[in-house]
Amino acid sequence: MAKQDRAIRTRQTILAAAAKVFEQRGYQAATISEILGTAGVTKGALYFHFESKDDLAQGVLAEQDQRMVVPRRACRTQELVDVVMLHAHRLQTDPMVRAGVRLSLDQQAHDLDRSGPFLRWGQVMDKLLHDARDRGELLPHVIPTETGEVLVGSFAGVQAMSQAVSDYQDLPDRVCALLRHVLPTVVLSSVLASIDLSRTRGALVLAELDASPETALSPGLLDRQPVA
Known part of the structure; x- marks a missing residue:
């Protein structure tokens, strides 16, 4: 067990180092x-855990999946907001998330498959929106898969703009503005009235996770059973 623990720590050390270099240099310039x-x-x-620079980058990109966990909510719209706002908060505080976003938005990384994070975020949004629809939270015209893709694309654009303008310092405000504009066209007004869309929501969710280790270690959204 000690040997296995040591291997896990070594892998995480390598990933953290790769994240730092990728964030600073970009994929092409990183060595x-x-x-x-x-x-x-x-x-x-390093080569025991990762075969190449590409493998390292994919490892950093995949780490975002482990940071999509939020507490289960009775209101799936609130859960969707929590996932988005937690990610925005972690972009300001978590080097691994910043590196993953830098890689996923790096148009100079011609040899790197950057589709993974977008596809996985699409799956997360799709599940939450389908579940929200089944619970009667959405307007009748909403197509969950289509709406999920619009949210993912819009969120990526807001992240890129915030990084360029303020190095993510204004990201919570921009994400709140995005959700305030989009959600009224998707969610029933009676449901929206109970949703916390405050700019500090991401920090509050992270504090909740930190205070409840069993919640933080629960399966990620991608591991949950599909909505019937």
């Missing part, structure tokens, strides 16, 4: 040598 120096591990240790 294995710089990642090795930042991680303080041997080349053998």
Whole structure:
């Protein structure tokens, strides 16, 4: 068990170092040598866990999935808001999330498959919106899959704009504005009246997760059973 724990820690150390380098340099300029120096591990240790720079980048991108966990809510619209606002907050505070977003939006990373985060976010939104529809939270005309894709694309654009304008400092405000504009065309007004759309919502959700380890370790949204 100790050997396994050590291997897990080494892998996380390498991923954290890769995230730092990818965020600072971008995919094309980042080198294995710089990642090795930042991680303080041997080349053998790195290649035991990751086959290439591409494999490292995919590892960083996949780490976003582990940060989509939010407490289950009776109102699925609130749960959707919580997922989005938590991600926005973590973009300001979590280097791994910032690196993943930098990679997913890096149009110079020609050799890197950047579709994964967009597809996974689409799946998360699709599940939550289908569930919200089944609970009677959505307006009759809403097509959950279509709405989910619009939200993912819009959210990505807001992230890119916030990064360019303020290095994510204004991201909570921009995301709140996005949700205030989009949700009234999707969600019943009676449901919206109970939704917390405050700019501090992401920080509140993170504090809730930190205070409840069993919640933080629960399955991610992608692992939940499909909505019937």
